[in-house]
Amino acid sequence: MRPILNFGGLSVRHKVALILAVTMLPVVGLMVLYLTTIRQLLVVEDEVVRLFAMQMQTQTIEALVVDMQDGFRGFVLARNEKFLDPFYASEEGFDPAIHRLKDAISEDKNQLRLVTEIEKNVRSLMQRKKWLIDAVRLGQLQPVRTHIESGEGQSALDRIRADLKTLEDVQRAILHDQQARSNRLASFTRYGLGVVVVGILALWWLGSRMLTRTITGPLAALTAAAQEFDSGRPCTPIPIVSTDELGRLARTMEEMEERIARHISQMEAFHAIGKDVITIGPDGLEGVLKRIADRAGGVLNVDLCLVLLWNETIGCWKVGAASGPWHELLRQSVLIREETPFAFQALTTGAPQVVEDLTARPESVLQVRDRLGGKSLLAVPLRGQGEAFGILAFVHTRATRAFTEWEVRLAQQFADQAAIAITNVRLYEASQQRGAGLQSRLQQLERYAADMAHDLKGPARRMAELASLLQMDYKGRWDERADRYLAWLKENGQQLMARIEEVLRLARIGTIREAVEPVAPAEVIREVLKGCEGQVQRLGARVRVAERFPRLACNRVHLSQVMDNLVRNAVKYSSRERRLELEVGIAGTASEPVLFVRDNGVGIAPSDRERIFDPFERLGRDEVPGTGIGLAIVKKIIELYQGRVWVESEPGQGSTFFFTLPPYGELESAEVKQEMREEREA
Amino acid sequence: MQQRRPILVVEDDPVDREMIGLAFERAKVENPVVTVSDGQEALDYLNAEGRFSDRPALDVPAVIILDLNMPLMGGHEFLSLVKAKPDNALVPIVVLTTSQFDQDLIQSYGLGANSCITKPGDFEQLVEIARAIGSYWCRINRVPERI
Numbered sequence: 001m002r003p004i005l006n007f008g009g010l011s012v013r014h015k016v017a018l019i020l021a022v023t024m025l026p027v028v029g030l031m032v033l034y035l036t037t038i039r040q041l042l043v044v045e046d047e048v049v050r051l052f053a054m055q056m057q058t059q060t061i062e063a064l065v066v067d068m069q070d071g072f073r074g075f076v077l078a079r080n081e082k083f084l085d086p087f088y089a090s091e092e093g094f095d096p097a098i099h100r101l102k103d104a105i106s107e108d109k110n111q112l113r114l115v116t117e118i119e120k121n122v123r124s125l126m127q128r129k130k131w132l133i134d135a136v137r138l139g140q141l142q143p144v145r146t147h148i149e150s151g152e153g154q155s156a157l158d159r160i161r162a163d164l165k166t167l168e169d170v171q172r173a174i175l176h177d178q179q180a181r182s183n184r185l186a187s188f189t190r191y192g193l194g195v196v197v198v199g200i201l202a203l204w205w206l207g208s209r210m211l212t213r214t215i216t217g218p219l220a221a222l223t224a225a226a227q228e229f230d231s232g233r234p235c236t237p238i239p240i241v242s243t244d245e246l247g248r249l250a251r252t253m254e255e256m257e258e259r260i261a262r263h264i265s266q267m268e269a270f271h272a273i274g275k276d277v278i279t280i281g282p283d284g285l286e287g288v289l290k291r292i293a294d295r296a297g298g299v300l301n302v303d304l305c306l307v308l309l310w311n312e313t314i315g316c317w318k319v320g321a322a323s324g325p326w327h328e329l330l331r332q333s334v335l336i337r338e339e340t341p342f343a344f345q346a347l348t349t350g351a352p353q354v355v356e357d358l359t360a361r362p363e364s365v366l367q368v369r370d371r372l373g374g375k376s377l378l379a380v381p382l383r384g385q386g387e388a389f390g391i392l393a394f395v396h397t398r399a400t401r402a403f404t405e406w407e408v409r410l411a412q413q414f415a416d417q418a419a420i421a422i423t424n425v426r427l428y429e430a431s432q433q434r435g436a437g438l439q440s441r442l443q444q445l446e447r448y449a450a451d452m453a454h455d456l457k458g459p460a461r462r463m464a465e466l467a468s469l470l471q472m473d474y475k476g477r478w479d480e481r482a483d484r485y486l487a488w489l490k491e492n493g494q495q496l497m498a499r500i501e502e503v504l505r506l507a508r509i510g511t512i513r514e515a516v517e518p519v520a521p522a523e524v525i526r527e528v529l530k531g532c533e534g535q536v537q538r539l540g541a542r543v544r545v546a547e548r549f550p551r552l553a554c555n556r557v558h559l560s561q562v563m564d565n566l567v568r569n570a571v572k573y574s575s576r577e578r579r580l581e582l583e584v585g586i587a588g589t590a591s592e593p594v595l596f597v598r599d600n601g602v603g604i605a606p607s608d609r610e611r612i613f614d615p616f617e618r619l620g621r622d623e624v625p626g627t628g629i630g631l632a633i634v635k636k637i638i639e640l641y642q643g644r645v646w647v648e649s650e651p652g653q654g655s656t657f658f659f660t661l662p663p664y665g666e667l668e669s670a671e672v673k674q675e676m677r678e679e680r681e682a
Numbered sequence: 683m684q685q686r687r688p689i690l691v692v693e694d695d696p697v698d699r700e701m702i703g704l705a706f707e708r709a710k711v712e713n714p715v716v717t718v719s720d721g722q723e724a725l726d727y728l729n730a731e732g733r734f735s736d737r738p739a740l741d742v743p744a745v746i747i748l749d750l751n752m753p754l755m756g757g758h759e760f761l762s763l764v765k766a767k768p769d770n771a772l773v774p775i776v777v778l779t780t781s782q783f784d785q786d787l788i789q790s791y792g793l794g795a796n797s798c799i800t801k802p803g804d805f806e807q808l809v810e811i812a813r814a815i816g817s818y819w820c821r822i823n824r825v826p827e828r829i
Binding site (some may be wrong): 461494 | 697699701704780781782783801802805806808
C-alpha cells in the first residue's frame with residue numbers, strides 16, 4: 001500500500017476540520033457569489049422596468065402637449081368650446097404625469113433638470129394659451145393673431161419637443177445600458193451555475209480523497225493488518241507513515257503484533273519441549289535435561305540456561321545440563337550451596353528469584369557471576385510432587401537485562417513442564433532398569449528351560465531305544481510281564497521325547513523372527529487336511545471348507561501349525577455317538593477377519609474354556625493321544641501377531657475355535673486401485 | 683573299494699555310540715565302523731593326526747555320521763572346518779541329531795551337510811537308518827577314488 005498523505009503531524013480532529021474547511025468554505029463562497037449575482041440581476045431588471053415606465057411617462061407628456069396644442073388650435077379656428085376638451089384634459093392630466101415622471105427619474109439630476117425645464121415651459125405655454133383663449137372668448141382676436149404671427153407659440157412648443165426628445169434619448173441610452181448589463185449578468189448566472197456545480201463536485205472529490213488518504217485509508221490498512229495477523233501470517237509493517245492518532249495506533253498495533261508473535265513463538269517452543277522431552281532417546285535423562293536447557297534458553301533468549309539438580313545427600317547442586325556449548329564445560333560439575341544463594345532461595349521458597357544486576361551484589365563469591373560471567377539471573381524452581389528438586393537458571397552474560405513479568409511467568413511454566421518431564425524420565429529409566437533386569441532374568445530362565453528340555457530329550461530317546469533293543473533281542477526269553485514292562489518303558493520314553501519336543505516347539509515360537517508373507521489360508525487348510533486324511537477317512541467325517549478366504553499377513557508355517565492343531569483337536573475330541581462334522585470357515589470383517597474351526601465333538605465345559613490354552617492341560621479321555629500343548633502353541637502364535645483366539649462350546653454339542661490374524665494387502669490393494677484409477681484418468 | 687572304507691561315527695554319548703555301532707552290525711553293513719567322541723578327534727582321524735597318525739592312508743571314511751551337540755567341538759564347527767579343506771570336503775557327511783528344528787537343518791545344509799536324519803527313539807528304526815546309510819552312502823553313492 002502507498003504511504004498515506006501526511007499533514008505534518010496534525011491530529012485526526014484537525015485533519016477532519018481542515019478537510020471540511022477545504023471543501024465547505026469554497027462552496028459557501030461560491031453560493032454567496034452566485035446569490036449576489038442573482039440579486040444584482042433582479043436589481044437591474046427593476047431598473048429596466050423603471051426606465052420603461054419613465055419612457056412611457058415621457059411619451060404621455062409628449063402626447064398631452066400635442067393634445068393641448070391641437071385643442072387650442074381647433075378652438076381658435078372654429079371658435080367652438082368643444083375643441084377645448086382635449087386642452088383641459090391634457091391640462092388636468094399634466095400634473096399627475098409630470099409627478100410620475102419625476103418619481104420615476106428620482107435621482108438622475110440631468111433628467112430632472114430637463115424635466116423641470118419642460119414643466120416650466122409647458123406650464124408657461126399653457127398659461128399663455130389660457131390667457132389667449134380667454135381673450136378670444138372676449139372677442140379680442142388681436143393677441144391671438146399676434147401670437148400666431150410671431151410664431152411665439154410654435155417656438156415654445158418646439159423647445160418643449162426638443163427637450164422631450166433629448167429626455168427620450170437620454171432615457172433610451174440608459175435603458176440600452178441596463179439591458180446590456182442585464183444580459184451580461186444573465187449569461188454570467190447561467191455559466192456561473194455550471195461552474196459552481198463543477199466546483200462543488202471537484203471540491204467534494206478532493207475532500208473525499210483527502211478523507212480516504214488520511215482517515216478511511218489508514219483505517220482500512222489497520223483492518224487489513226488486523227485480519228492478516230488474525231489469519232496467522234507473519235506481521236509486516238503497517239503502511240501508515242503519519243504521526244497522528246492513526247499512525248500511533250498503527251505503531252502500537254505493530255508492537256502488539258510483534259509482542260504477540262513473540263509470545264506465540266515462546267509458547268510454541270514451550271509446548272515443543274513437551275514433545276522433545278517425551279521422546280526419551282538413547283541419551284536418557286541427560287539428553288532430556290540438555291534439550292530442556294537449550295529450549296528454555298531459546299524461549300527466553302538468554303545467553304545461558306542451566307538445569308541445576310539439588311543433591312540432598314551431599315547438599316550441593318549438580319549441573320544436569322547447560323544450554324549450547326556450555327554443556328560440555330559444565331556437565332556433572334558441582335556448585336556449592338553457599339555460592340549460589342539465589343538458586344537455593346528459589347529451591348527452598350519454591351518461588352522465582354530475579355537478580356537484575358549480579359555485578360552490583362555485595363556477596364563476595366557468586367558462582368554464576370564469578371565463574372560464568374553472569375550479569376542478570378532468573379532462577380525458577382523445578383517443582384515435582386510437592387517440593388522442588390532443582391532449578392532452571394536463566395543467565396544473561398553479555399549485559400544486564402531485566403526479566404519482564406511475562407518472562408518470569410513463562411520461565412516458571414516452562415520449569416513446571418520440564419519438572420514433570422524430568423520426573424517422568426526418572427521414573428521411566430528406573431522402570432526400564434527394573435524391566436530390563438526382569439526381562440533378562442526371564443530370558444535366562446527360558447533359555448535354561450529350553451536347554452534343560454533339550455538335554456532331557458537325549459536320555460529319554462536313549463531309554464526308548466535301549467528298551468526297544470532289549471525288546472528285540474530278549475523278547476520271549478524272560479516272562480510275559482518283563483515283555484510288558486519293556487513295552488511300557490519304550491512307550492514312556494517315546495512319550496517323554498514327544499512331550500519335550502512339543503515344549504521345545506512352544507518355546508521356539510517368537511524367538512526367531514519368521515518371515516511374514518501373504519498367505520492364502522485355503523491352500524494351508526488343504527495341506528493340513530491332507531496331513532490327517534487317514535484319520536478323517538477312518539472317522540467317516542464330513543468336512544466343509546469355506547470357498548473364499550482373505551489373504552493373511554503371517555508366517556505360512558505358523559498358520560499351518562495353528563490349523564493343524566485345531567483340526568487334529570477336532571478329530572481327537574470327536575464324539576463317539578455321531579459322525580464328525582468339521583467346518584473351517586471365515587467370519588468377521590475385512591479389517592479383522594476371523595477364521596474358525598467348528599466341530600460337533602464332545603465340547604468343552606465352561607469352566608475349562610480358559611484352561612485349555614495353558615500348556616499340558618488335557619481334558620479327560622486319557623485314551624486320546626497327545627501332549628496337551630497344541631492349544632498353547634496356537635495361542636502363542638496368534639498372540640505373536642497381536643491376534644485373538646477363543647472358543648465357543650456347548651458340552652456334548654461341539655466346539656468352535658475362533659482366531660484372528662492380520663489381513664494382508666487391504667491397504668496395498670486400495671493404493672493400487674487408486675494408482676490404476678489415476679493412470680486411467682491420466 | 684568303497685566297501686572297505688570305514689564309516690566314521692562322531693558321537694559323544696557312549697550309549698549312542700554303541701547303539702549306532704550295533705545298528706550297523708544288525709543292518710549287516712560290511713564297512714568297518716570307527717567311532718570318535720567329538721569333532722576334534724574326527725578331524726584328527728581325517729587328517730591322520732594324533733592317535734590316528736598311523737591309520738592306513740586309504741582308510742578315508744566312506745561317510746561321516748555326525749552328531750550336532752557335542753562338547754569341545756560341536757557338529758556345526760566340525761562341518762565348517764571339514765568343508766573348508768578341499769580334500770576332506772569330498773567326504774559325505776550325514777547329520778544324525780535329536781533336533782527337529784528347521785533352523786538346525788538349514789544351518790547344517792548351509793555348512794555343507796549332505797544329509798540330515800533325526801534320531802528315532804526306536805532301535806528298529808535306527809537299524810533301518812543304518813541299513814539305508816550302508817546301502818546308499820557306502821554302495822550306491824560314488825566319490826572319487828583318490829581322496
